[in-house]
Amino acid sequence: MKFDRRLLRWTLGARGPLAGAVAGGLVSTLLAVAQATMIARILGAVFLRGARAEATMGDLAWLAAATVLRALAGASGAAAAARAAARVKSSAREALHAHLVRLGPAGLAAERSGELATTLSRGVEALEPFASQFVPQAFLAALAPLAVLAFVIPKDWLSALIFALTGPLIPVFMALIGIAAERRTRTQWLVLGVMGARFLDTLQGLASLRLLGRARSQAREIAEASEEFRRATMSVLRVAFLSSLTLELLAVLSTALVAVVIGVRLLKGGIDFEPALAVLILAPEFYGPLRALGARFHAGVEGAVAASRMSEILDTPPQVRVAAVPAVLPPQAAPPSIRFDDVRFAYDGGARPALLGASFELPAGRITALVGASGSGKTTAARLLLRFLDPTSGRIVADGTDIGPLDPDAWRDRIAWVPQRPHLFHGTLADNLRMARPHASDADLRRAAAAAGLETLLSRLPRGLEAPVGDRGQRLSGGEAQRLALARAFLRDAPIVILDEPTSYLDAESESLVRAAIDRLAAGRTTLLIAHRLNTVRSAAQVVVLDAGRVVEAGPPADLAAHGDGRYAAMLHAFEGATA
Amino acid sequence: MKGRHETDPKPEVRTSETDGLSGSSGSRISNSFRASGFRFLASSRPLVRALALAAPEWRWMLGGAVLALLTVGVGVALTMTSAFLIATAALRPSIADLRIAVAGVRFFGTSRGVLRYLERLVTHEATFRILARLRTWFCGRLIPLAPARLHAERSGDLLNRVVADVESLEHVYLRLLAPPFVALSAAVFAGAFFGRHDPRMAFAILTGLAIAGAAVPAATRALGRATGLAILGVRSEYQALAIDGVQGLADLVAFGRAAGHRARLDALASDWARLQRRMSTLTGLHEALTGLCAGATVMAILGLGAPMVADGRLGGVTLAVLALGTLAVFEAVAPLPPSFQFLDQAAGAADRLFALADRPPAVAPLSPDARRAAPAPGAIEFDGVTFSHDPADGPVLRGLDLRIEAGARVAIVGPSGAGKTTLSHLLVRFLDPDAGAVRIGGVDLRTLDTDALVGTVTVAPQHPWLCNGTVRDQMRLAREDAGDEALRACARAAGALEWIESLPSGWDTRLGEQGLLLSGGQRRRLALAQALLRDTPVYVFDEPTADLDPESAGRVMEALWSLAGRTVLVITHRLTGLDRADEVAVLSGGRIVERGRHADLLARGGLYRTLHALQRQAETLGTPEA
Structure with a gap:
């Protein structure tokens, strides 16, 4: 188990409550010693010396006090451990939240997004048993047996010797056999998880399987696969559980050995009854913490694994440089003209070039359509303008101001972004619209929705603007989602519009609604349009044709179309041919 | 239905429950249980x-x-x-x-x-x-x-x-x-x-x-x-x-x-x-x-x-x-x-x-004497079919009549939400009509169950599902004993062969968790190839060209229309490659409002022509990822 430096830092951050948890456990052990002593004294007095019941009352009172105090110590230790866990988890979550925002959307590889969401919820939860159980137990396993030993040595050095010799064997055995067995067991649990995924997969495919006439046989396969898994797992477990059997035998037989040795020496008068009984009662207190550490080892491993996954995420460098003192954006009402000035950008720290010195201009208040095959750099250009990314070299200039040194949020205030498909946030339709302008009134929302052609959706939903959408709410069709994105842009009412046209094929009616809304939105704004539609391109003021990160053509669409051997003309030609 | 009885313990459990609170005073006892705070007993059924x-x-x-x-x-x-x-x-x-x-x-x-x-x-x-x-x-x-x-x-x-x-x-x-x-x-x-x-x-x-x-x-x-x-x-x-x-x-x-x-x-x-x-x-x-x-x-x-x-x-x-x-x-x-x-x-x-x-199935169970065998191929008839998913939303289909002769190649088009997918679900008895009847070869489908129907009708669904296995496993879900030659032939017809064979492990490539590694277009083509492998007299393709670029869409449609000797029904909102259909039926407002050949419908200047014009305007320029 390798400790991640961040995990160490978060754990150290909770050292106060952790110390409390360890102290609670330790005090509890000391009180157990007191309990054992009192029980032994009472029994010894009654049994060997034939004391009257009244004579034991004092010891009984002490026993009562020790018992109550032990409960208190245990409870406060547990409370402190809970505090520690809460603190460690909050540190981890806050670090992840902050980094997520710093990374920005372009820093997050798409395939990792699911993993990140899982890490935020379940990964961080794995730190709970780590902080509340494993860490305190690791200290207790070192300290509590020593405390017991310190008590036993003066009472009976031979028992102490047995403790001292057998005790360390437990962690050693754990390390030797337990960890290897644990690894195998964990692999098997992973397989169990796969089985669960497969079950889900089958449930999701039931309709398709019925269409193929295979639903019943697939259900039988689930049964067979489960059976097979059971057999495989049980054969692993038969071996894996042997390791805990060994540990258990070690602890129990050591206790038994202590009992027998003490018994024999009592017989020969080598030890008195009371210390002998106290030592016997304490034997589980000696081995207990060591075995508990074994049981919690799993929590430790899991915490460390989860933390290293978090570290991977936290080590990803952010994509956008934020100046310590950002330049101030000049106030501005009119839409700016924007220039890409020999802009280069490569992903993965230079390994994957996307733009190789692109220069072009977005005329103020007009539509510029970016066209080109996928991978030609259209999306990268839009991301750079949004400052999801910063250029490796070159500049983007708005009305003479380089946007690089600006505060990214202040710059983005000027932009309305229309993604292909907006993310639907868990909340109401109104919440999702207000993303663009938090203080917009309901009337504003309705106006924007109308401008985006969303009225039909509003009238379809019984609760209108207050209808829940997102993960657990209403699903929107592709066309509706696009119009929602457009409605946000209308609400935003920004001088710059960045619009990623939908590539999916909507039905013709949705298509024409979206089309009309785009025209209304772009009017009088500096618009960068990642274009897939012939119509939009034709109505753009300017077309920029990108190929492999370079601008190969730029100009008004009519001019480019007339230019017979140009790239744009070739695209037009191909399109006409395909649909003729 | 034998299998169902074996797996259904409900009757036994019912008796054991009534035993627990038995006798004429059963309900009173259970009430007093609840009243006295033994809510657990009541909620533990x-x-x-x-x-x-x-x-x-x-x-x-x-x-x-x-x-x-x-x-x-x-x-x-x-x-x-x-x-x-x-x-x-x-x-x-x-x-x-x-x-x-x-x-x-x-x-x-x-x-x-x-x-x-x-x-x-x-x-x-x-x-x-x-x-x-x-x-x-x-x-x-x-x-x-x-x-x-x-x-x-x-x-x-x-x-x-x-x-x-x-x-x-x-x-x-x-x-x-x-x-x-x-x-x-x-x-x-x-x-x-x-x-x-x-x-x-x-x-x-x-x-x-x-x-x-x-x-x-x-x-x-x-x-x-x-x-x-x-x-x-x-x-x-x-x-x-x-x-x-x-x-x-x-x-x-x-x-x-x-x-x-x-x-x-x-x-x-x-x-x-x-x-x-x-x-x-x-x-x-x-x-x-x-x-x-x-x-x-x-x-x-x-x-x-x-x-x-x-x-x-x-x-x-x-x-x-x-x-x-x-x-x-x-x-x-x-x-x-x-x-x-x-x-x-x-x-x-x-x-x-x-x-x-315990939810009741959407279709009534068959009577014990119902037929088990697949229906003989013949004309498909929708006879005054009315259906609503939710009575509050009103019917999706309103007395729809449509007869498709055996061996005909028909396209059913219409805006999304017009009830096109419902038609395909009716054909395999995922659903039963509220009124009217659906027949194949004159046999009312209510006398058959899905297992029997899919022997005659292949539906390639709008949202294809991918199994958690290899490409070959996925294909063989359609026909267990299919040989590699048959797989290749169907993949070729669906335009999937080239990329399947270009995959690192070819036919043995795993589809990953729910096949999420495939693009929409690849998924679609694989699902089509799988459907073709089933070799049934009737084929229904639900939006077969969604996620495909215009050129691939054209080729796929071509392949579908070329299925010889089968009844082919293509349900789509995308009016691409419909000129090869024997007939196009336009679904709107829960009824068929226009029927005829592609060229005739265009000439007639009705709804079909309007839809076609809208789509023509909207066709794409770039090539989406395929």
């Missing part, structure tokens, strides 16, 4: 049903529970024998008197570990067996519900929950049945053993066990319930917010809302941690109280026993044995608190699962 599903594994369950009891018993015996050994030794008898005690200590010490080992094995065996049973049973119950009764708005959510719920029910036995059994039996033995010496001691230990095993967990559960519910609420809200934060990060950053979202996440996370802290504190308090109970019981035994020893009514050795035995017996109640905490979760899981499994 689904749990009882879940247990009934696990019942066939009773041998394993009983074996595990008995082994658990023996483990605790041997632990107690070990402690008691040790105490006996030391107390006796203190009296300085001859070594021979100790021999049995020494042997006992060794024996109990060894067997405890072995018993524990066996117990773990048997318990795991039982749990896996129960899990397999639950999965198979629920899968069997959900089959007739798919898709009409499952694919509601949040089906992803729903099925995820089914999987999670089945996994929590798997522990029903381990956590709900075995621990109370062990604790109760241990209490009975302890009571009997202590009672032989002194009834007051029996009373003391039973009281101590009852408080530690039942009262304390019940109290902490009651105290923690509100917090537990709050944790569930906060957790699910946090998860939703976290997913939003990750998947919607671009939207958040673009609109300058990222910092606000982060603050909300931080706030929720600290709420969550605070609630969990409260819960853990409660758990810790509860452990401390259990320790207190054990200590108090030992004190009671000592307090009761000391005068008896003084009076000579109880042996001194016996008191030592009883006092130490008391501490050990409390191990039997240690697993009870988690099982109390698990109760709500299990009851909730069982509740949800059975509510789903």
Whole structure:
């Protein structure tokens, strides 16, 4: 188990409550010693010396006090451990939240997004048993047996010797056999998880399987696969559980050995009854913490694994440089003209070039359509303008101001972004619209929705603007989602519009609604349009044709179309041919 | 229907439930149960049903529970024998008197570990067996519900929950049945053993066990319930917010809302941690109280026993044995608190699962004398078909009439939401018409079931599902014995051959978790290839060209129309490649409003022409990823 430096830092951050948890456990052990002593004294007095019941009352009172105090110590230790866990988890979550925002959307590889969401919820939860159980137990396993030993040595050095010799064997055995067995067991649990995924997969495919006439046989396969898994797992477990059997035998037989040795020496008068009984009662207190550490080892491993996954995420460098003192954006009402000035950008720290010195201009208040095959750099250009990314070299200039040194949020205030498909946030339709302008009134929302052609959706939903959408709410069709994105842009009412046209094929009616809304939105704004539609391109003021990160053509669409051997003309030609 | 009876334990469970509250006064008793706070009994019916599903594994369950009891018993015996050994030794008898005690200590010490080992094995065996049973049973119950009764708005959510719920029910036995059994039996033995010496001691230990095993967990559960519910609420809200934060990060950053979202996440996370802290504190308090109970019981035994020893009514050795035995017996109640905490979760899981499994299928079951065989190929007739998914939304189809001759190639077009997919579902009896009839070759489909129908009709669904296997596995779902040549031929026709063979492992490439590694276009083509492999007289393709670029779409349509000697029905909103159809039917407002050949419909200037013109305007320029 390798400790991640961040995990160490978060754990150290909770050292106060952790110390409390360890102290609670330790005090509890000391009180157990007191309990054992009192029980032994009472029994010894009654049994060997034939004391009257009244004579034991004092010891009984002490026993009562020790018992109550032990409960208190245990409870406060547990409370402190809970505090520690809460603190460690909050540190981890806050670090992840902050980094997520710093990374920005372009820093997050798409395939990792699911993993990140899982890490935020379940990964961080794995730190709970780590902080509340494993860490305190690791200290207790070192300290509590020593405390017991310190008590036993003066009472009976031979028992102490047995403790001292057998005790360390437990962690050693754990390390030797337990960890290897644990690894195998964990692999098997992973397989169990796969089985669960497969079950889900089958449930999701039931309709398709019925269409193929295979639903019943697939259900039988689930049964067979489960059976097979059971057999495989049980054969692993038969071996894996042997390791805990060994540990258990070690602890129990050591206790038994202590009992027998003490018994024999009592017989020969080598030890008195009371210390002998106290030592016997304490034997589980000696081995207990060591075995508990074994049981919690799993929590430790899991915490460390989860933390290293978090570290991977936290080590990803952010994509956008934020100046310590950002330049101030000049106030501005009119839409700016924007220039890409020999802009280069490569992903993965230079390994994957996307733009190789692109220069072009977005005329103020007009539509510029970016066209080109996928991978030609259209999306990268839009991301750079949004400052999801910063250029490796070159500049983007708005009305003479380089946007690089600006505060990214202040710059983005000027932009309305229309993604292909907006993310639907868990909340109401109104919440999702207000993303663009938090203080917009309901009337504003309705106006924007109308401008985006969303009225039909509003009238379809019984609760209108207050209808829940997102993960657990209403699903929107592709066309509706696009119009929602457009409605946000209308609400935003920004001088710059960045619009990623939908590539999916909507039905013709949705298509024409979206089309009309785009025209209304772009009017009088500096618009960068990642274009897939012939119509939009034709109505753009300017077309920029990108190929492999370079601008190969730029100009008004009519001019480019007339230019017979140009790239744009070739695209037009191909399109006409395909649909003729 | 034989298979269904085998897997359906409902009738038996019903009787056992009525037995529990039997007689004419049954309802009064159950009311008074509820009134007197035994709400658990009233709400536990689904749990009882879940247990009934696990019942066939009773041998394993009983074996595990008995082994658990023996483990605790041997632990107690070990402690008691040790105490006996030391107390006796203190009296300085001859070594021979100790021999049995020494042997006992060794024996109990060894067997405890072995018993524990066996117990773990048997318990795991039982749990896996129960899990397999639950999965198979629920899968069997959900089959007739798919898709009409499952694919509601949040089906992803729903099925995820089914999987999670089945996994929590798997522990029903381990956590709900075995621990109370062990604790109760241990209490009975302890009571009997202590009672032989002194009834007051029996009373003391039973009281101590009852408080530690039942009262304390019940109290902490009651105290923690509100917090537990709050944790569930906060957790699910946090998860939703976290997913939003990750998947919607671009939207958040673009609109300058990222910092606000982060603050909300931080706030929720600290709420969550605070609630969990409260819960853990409660758990810790509860452990401390259990320790207190054990200590108090030992004190009671000592307090009761000391005068008896003084009076000579109880042996001194016996008191030592009883006092130490008391501490050990409390191990039997240690697993009870988690099982109390698990109760709500299990009851909730069982509740949800059975509510789903008990949904009535969308189509009426067949009468026993119904035909089993696939219908003979012939004309497909929709005869005055009216259908509504939800009466509140009004009918999707309103008296639709459509006759498709055997061997005809027909396209059904119309805007989304016009009921096109409903037509395909009617053809395989995922749904039955509310009025009117659907026939194939003159046979009313209500006399057939889906299994029989899919032998005649292949529906390539709008949202193809990919199995969790290889490309070849996926194809062979359509025909198990298909040879590689047949696979290749179908893949070629669907335009999938080239990329399949260009994959790193070709036909043996795994499709990954739900095949998410494929693009929409690849998925579509694979699903089409799979459908072609089925080789049935009737084919229905639902949106076969969605996700395809214009050129591929044209080629795919070409391949579909070329299926020789079959009835081919293409349902689409995309008016590409329809000139090859024998006939195009335009669906609007729940009826067929226009029929004819592509060219004739265009010339006629109706709805078809309007749709065509709109789409023409909207066709794409670039090439979307295929």
